[in-house]
Amino acid sequence: MDTQTFLLMKDQRASGDKVMTAKFDQWLEDELSRTLTPIVGEPARPGQARYQKIDTGHLWIGRKAVIGLAIATMAVVGSGVLAAASGSVNPQVWGQQVMNAVETCKTELQPGRHGIGACVSAFARRNGQQTQTQHAANGANGAAGVKHGGNHPGPPWLRQQASPAASATATP
Amino acid sequence: MATGSLGQPVPGPAYRPGSREDFDQLYRDSYPRILGTLVGLLRDRASAEDCAQETFVRAFGSWPSWKPTAPAEAWLHRIALNIAISYRRRERLREVGELLRRLGRPTPGADPADLAGRDDLINALRRLPPAQAAAIVLRHYHGYSNREIALALGAPERTVASRIAAAKRRLQKEIGTRGHSDVLIDEGPKGIG
Numbered sequence: 001m002d003t004q005t006f007l008l009m010k011d012q013r014a015s016g017d018k019v020m021t022a023k024f025d026q027w028l029e030d031e032l033s034r035t036l037t038p039i040v041g042e043p044a045r046p047g048q049a050r051y052q053k054i055d056t057g058h059l060w061i062g063r064k065a066v067i068g069l070a071i072a073t074m075a076v077v078g079s080g081v082l083a084a085a086s087g088s089v090n091p092q093v094w095g096q097q098v099m100n101a102v103e104t105c106k107t108e109l110q111p112g113r114h115g116i117g118a119c120v121s122a123f124a125r126r127n128g129q130q131t132q133t134q135h136a137a138n139g140a141n142g143a144a145g146v147k148h149g150g151n152h153p154g155p156p157w158l159r160q161q162a163s164p165a166a167s168a169t170a171t172p
Numbered sequence: 173m174a175t176g177s178l179g180q181p182v183p184g185p186a187y188r189p190g191s192r193e194d195f196d197q198l199y200r201d202s203y204p205r206i207l208g209t210l211v212g213l214l215r216d217r218a219s220a221e222d223c224a225q226e227t228f229v230r231a232f233g234s235w236p237s238w239k240p241t242a243p244a245e246a247w248l249h250r251i252a253l254n255i256a257i258s259y260r261r262r263e264r265l266r267e268v269g270e271l272l273r274r275l276g277r278p279t280p281g282a283d284p285a286d287l288a289g290r291d292d293l294i295n296a297l298r299r300l301p302p303a304q305a306a307a308i309v310l311r312h313y314h315g316y317s318n319r320e321i322a323l324a325l326g327a328p329e330r331t332v333a334s335r336i337a338a339a340k341r342r343l344q345k346e347i348g349t350r351g352h353s354d355v356l357i358d359e360g361p362k363g364i365g
Binding site for chain 1: 195196199200202203204205207208211212217225226228229231232233291293294308309312313340343344
């Protein structure tokens with residue numbers, strides 16, 4: 001076979017491929033249309049969609065609530081630590097005690113040394129332990145403290161309500 | 173990217189990100205087409221509906237931050253394809269588990285209800301890798317150009333072209349074994365030389 005004949009056959013083949021490709025594409029489109037058009041032709045009803053059950057407003061409120069809760073928790077934990085350290089739930093008392101401790105630590109600071117953090121921490125720890133021991137002792141005597149299983153004697157109305165029961169359980 | 177069936181893409185409506193009404197409109201405009209694409213990728217209509225709903229749930233979650241740099245439907249198609257890929261992966265794992273459970277037991281015959289109404293082309297499409305099947309449906313049913321498919325699938329245009337070519341070769345092979353030889357492209361220059 002000479003080169004010219006070969007090239008001629010190749011050209012015919014290429015155009016034949018194009019015809020076949022077009023034929024295949026047409027068949028593909030017809031088949032897809034036949035199968036998918038009944039589905040695509042159905043109307044969509046947003047009212048029945050699953051996303052309708054999601055309320056983004058609630059999501060945002062939820063996120064804000066989580067952040068708020070985290071801040072509140074940190075504040076409560078922080079105040080608890082301060083209360084434990086100062087031995088009082090009154091913030092004014094914490095402030096005064098911490099200021100006194102800072103002053104004491106400053107005066108006790110040896111010349112040439114910096115930082116009173118360790119000294120103040122030691123004060124807070126010592127004071128906290130004292131308060132805890134004191135509350136434990138109070139709690140053992142107080143009915144509300146026993147009832148709640150903690151060291152805090154609880155609010156007065158609880159103490160009043162709990163007193164007869166506590167005395168009853170205390171009686172053998 | 174709204175198109176008529178097999179028609180040319182026309183500029184889609186302008187949706188406002190975060191607007192509930194616009195998302196409802198987007199759902200009305202796109203849900204059937206997304207479902208149509210997913211039917212071509214997944215085993216049955218129920219799975220396709222499940223994935224289509226999931227697509228809109230995910231899209232709705234990101235709707236406030238959606239940037240209209242690309243057509244909304246292309247964005248939805250991308251989400252839908254990712255969901256379909258995950259779905260098929262889970263399905264394969266389930267099938268492997270099922271196969272392991274059935275080992276040693278007599279093989280049950282195919283469920284006639286499952287076989288009924290199945291189209292050869294759709295079956296063959298479902299056996300393709302999801303990205304290839306999606307490219308075929310987007311191109312030959314929705315009428316997307318390669319550029320638009322690239323946008324929808326997050327792939328380069330050349331990758332899309334090669335995916336479509338590979339998909340067609342595989343489809344021709346599969347379809348050929350099912351008696352549709354009249355539409356086959358005669359590959360290879362066997363008669364020359």
